[in-house]
Amino acid sequence: MKTTCYHCGDECNEHQKIEFDDKSFCCNGCKTVYEIFSLNDLTCYYDLQESPGATPLDIQGKYDYLDDESIIQKLLSFNDENVQIVELYIPHIHCSSCIWVLENLQKLQKGIVTAQVNFPKKSVRITYKVDQISLKEIVVLLSSIGYEPYISLEDYESGSKNVDRSLIYKLGLAGFAFGNVMLLSFPEYFEVNEFWLEKYKHTFRWLMFAFSIPVVVYAAQDYLISAYKGLRSKLLNIDVPIALGILVLFTRSAVEVLFDLGSGFFDSLTGLVFFLLLGKFFQQKTYNYLSFERDYKSYFPIAVTKVNKNGNEETIQIYKIEKGDRILIRNQELIPVDGILINGNAQIDYSFVTGEANPVQKKSGDKLFAGGKQLSGAIEIEAINSVEQSYLTQLWSNAVFEKDKTSKFTTITNKISKNFTIAILSIAALASMFWFFTDATKVLNVFTAVLIIACPCAIALAAPFTLGNMLRIFGKQKFYLKNATVIEQLAKVDTIVFDKTGTLTTRANSEVKYTGSVLSFNEEKALKATLRASNHPLSRTIYETMTKISLEKESQVFEHTGKGLQATVATVDVKVGSASFVKNEKEQFSSDTSVHVSIQNDYKGKFTLKNTYRKHVDEVFQTFSAYDLSVVSGDNEGEKVYLKKRLPENTTLLFNQKPEDKLAYVSQLQKKHKNVAMIGDGLNDAGALMQSEVGIAVSEDINVFSPACDAILDANQFEKLPKFIKATKQTMRVIQYCFIISLIYNSVGLYFAVTGQLYPVIAAILMPLSSISIVVFTTIATNILGKKL
Incomplete structure (x- = not known):
């Protein structure tokens, strides 16, 4: 009997097998990992997935080069006296258990503060305390638990740039098998009962069987694995009915060939997988086209003050900063690029980067890192490189600034998918039972066709494609949103609070x-x-x-x-x-x-x-007259009479408001069950921006970006704000229309499937077409909304 390793799942060699704690391990490395987890109360790691780990490599002395301080500096994203941050590419990240164990590294080593996994990029961003653990110790720890990082000093990013072409390979294999199986099925289709069928019938059937094996084992493995993991976690995901249909088709066909009962359904099986993968490939390509690149050029319409050699100051776009430029950083401004402090009293708050709020004192000649916030007057720095693409975007998405602004729509989508799967399985079972007693020859076709035609992929695609395209459209209009969730939150807003100075x-x-x-x-x-x-x-x-x-x-x-x-x-x-x-x-x-x-x-x-x-302030407020409006200002009441004449009668005007007063006011509105959008300039409004359901920072030509906001609006587009918010409501309506289209499609398809009028291969063709139709509809609808802006 074969024995598998409890940690990594590999087969254990009988001569090298290690028994420990009533469990079998293939090597001392896997046993060591298990011991580490046991000592730190992390054995629930193994509950996520059977044998989730990876075999540790022999790493003794391998990372001695990380004792060299000059090498370490090349790898670090951030470094001060107490805290360092490094982002490591880990090729072995592949499932939920990998994410879980890597994001719990702080339980294995106290010096590690946080660890955040970027699953698509297969990287982990680790924040750690220098006096408690070194970079070398972290890398050794990762390697010892089976997650050895890929480190290349010449081209550190090269590892993360590898393109995953597995879908293309699977699609090619499925297409090749489908074409050959169709060719070999022609004698059966045309009922050739003479020489060809009698002599080569069994050969053709066994060839079709052989072609279908790699299709099921390799090409369809993503659906089978996803369904298996979902069932293990007691979740009915959208791949369960697809996987069930594939297995039923293959099992029935194999039985017919093995016992010479018939030719099976290999054409339907290979066709099903081919068209499923074709639809998946189309979705992937389309989504890559729709989703815009989140880089600093798009997100930050802000500028910095450059000090020329003659002492004159000029405003330049943030992405035009070059190495050697002297940059003026004013009080409360973020440092956009790594640099050397030239002069000024530097009190830097790195909480945006590290989460620790204690300001750091720096003196002339010290290195300052991008993302720090100057707290004490103006300083001048000399840039030591250009702005790193996407760095400030990562800062914007830092978990430090995450708050519970959960999206109810996402929950509804998941809930619909789950209930949809349960309903489809029930319909398939009832329809099969009916045909079993009526016409047993139709049972398999009906069961499989129901599972395939009613796949909830169209439902699952509606939200990401619609919201993704609207993110791109808003970005082109210089309205930059943190993520797709902000669109939904804006659509629910019923109360808008404006700052005055710098906003209106x-x-x-x-x-x-x-x-x-x-x-x-x-x-x-x-x-x-x-x-x-x-x-x-x-x-x-x-x-x-x-x-x-x-x-x-x-x-x-x-x-x-x-x-x-x-x-x-x-x-x-x-x-x-x-x-x-x-x-x-x-x-x-x-x-x-x-x-x-x-x-x-x-x-x-x-x-x-x-x-x-600002121009058109009157029109903006009149358009918002259906909302509960407020203007809160830190200035005195000098503008009160003037504003009362220009703004709607129901507008609440509050003056002499400190930053904490603005936050308290937003909180007070939320206690009345209001969905609040706070619109400020990002200076004294950070608390209120974070407290509100949606915080929008209006940006002019100054570097006042605050990670507390959910959106950045270019000041020149202020008059379009009502149109943007109206567009979010229309966007949610588009998603609802997608649900209706999908419901109609599924109802019609199920009718033909249940009545036995739909073959599995036809259902497999129609399923990706339904997904494509949703994508086309959302693309056209959102582009129409974009033109209205």
């Missing part, structure tokens, strides 16, 4: 007037250096009017969120912000939009700004 207003054409004591030359330079560090729209507006004033670079600036700026510039103490912040009691209740200034704790005056609202 724009810095373009703003009028600035200064009233107060005349500032000296040194005081003006100190004020400009202070304003330079801030990203707040009012600060930027004033800063841009001070073009004739030279810049004092040496400064130490602290921004008090929602209040103002405090700085010391060349011994000059500056305060800029609200009246209460600069301690001007007389101006605290002023009705205009103003920024107050004090020098050496002596109140000097104020900059009065006349807000310029």
Whole structure:
């Protein structure tokens, strides 16, 4: 009797077999892995799939090169004094149990903080603490449990670029077998009862049997394995009825040939698998066409400030950053590219990358990593490479910012697929029982045709194709969504909360007037250096009017969120912000939009700004009149009368709101069972953006991207916001129409299958056609919606 390894499933050699804990292992490596799991209470790994592991390799001394610090630096995605992040390509990732064990690495080693698997890319992103574990120890650990990473220092990405052509090979094999089986079936079709059939009948049948074996064993294995794993996990997935149909056809045909009862259904069997794979190939190609490339160029319509050699500042697109460029990073801005700190007080918050909120102090000459957020004034860095494609996208999708914004529609889709499978199996069984007592010759055809024609693939495809195409269309319109779930969430929104400054207003054409004591030359330079560090729209507006004033670079600036700026510039103490912040009691209740200034704790005056609202703000709010609308602002009530005249009567206006007040307001609305969309500029709204069902950051030409948001809207497209939200509702309607089409198709197909008028091979042709029809319908429908935008 053959014995298989409890860990990896390979056959155990009787002479090398190792017995441990009443289990058999093929080698010491597999036994060691089992012991590691047992010691760390991870034996439930084996419950996910029988023999899920892989045989560990002899790795002694193999990774000694990872003791070299210069080599380690080439592999790391992030590195500071405490935390390092590495992304490793692991070819052996192949199933749910692989994902489970890799994402539980922190239970095997305390130094590992998190591990996130990217299943399509077969990679794992590991965050770990430097003082507790090294990269070499992590790689050795992975290899010891059967997941040896692929590491190539010359071309680290080459391993992940391998193209999976298995579907093409399976399709080719199935097509070859189907063509030959059809050819060999011709004598049977035409009932040739003379020389050819009598002499070669058995030869032809055995050849057809031989052609069908690789089709079932290799070409159809994905359906069989998927169904098997689903049943083991007590789940009825959409591959169960397909796999059952394939097995029934093959078993019945094999029995007929073996016992000389007939020619079997090898033509239907091979045709079924061929057309299933053809439909799958079409779906794959179409989906690859529809799904847009998630790179930083698409997602981030933001720009950074480049400091030229002559000291002048210019705004450039983020993807135009080149090695050696000097970049100005203001307070609360994200560092878009790895660089060296040139000057400034760097307090970097890497929580967007590592999840740890403690800011890191850096000095001139230190390396800064992309994804960090500057917390203390402005700094200048020198870029040491260009922006890495997709890095900021990965940052946007970091699990640190995941919250329970679950998609009810996805649940409904899965639920429909499950119930659909149960219903189809029941119909197939009842129809077979009926024909067994009526006309037993039709039982097999009816049973198989029902299972094939009613495959719920069309239902499963409706959502991803529709939402995927809309993501692409929105992206072209400069409305960038984090993922497809955001479309559904937007479709459910019934309450919209707007920030005012930087969202409804724009810095373009703003009028600035200064009233107060005349500032000296040194005081003006100190004020400009202070304003330079801030990203707040009012600060930027004033800063841009001070073009004739030279810049004092040496400064130490602290921004008090929602209040103002405090700085010391060349011994000059500056305060800029609200009246209460600069301690001007007389101006605290002023009705205009103003920024107050004090020098050496002596109140000097104020900059009065006349807000310029974005074009078509009135039309946007009138279009949203059916929603519950609110405007929350950190500014005073100076614009209240003006806004009341322009906005719908039911609009709630709140002023003097701190960031925590905005978050609390959104939370309060949600307690009233409202689905809230928060629309802000990403500066003081991060908490509210994350709390809301959908957080939309309006982006102009400044680097204020916040991973807390679910979508980024180019400020120039603000007037299209109502159309975007309307399009999400229409998108969900398209998916509902897909369900109706699929239901009609299945009802008609089942009628002909149950009444015995549909052969399995015809059903196999119609099944991918149904999927194709859904794809074509969703593509046309969503493109029509796109043209309306």
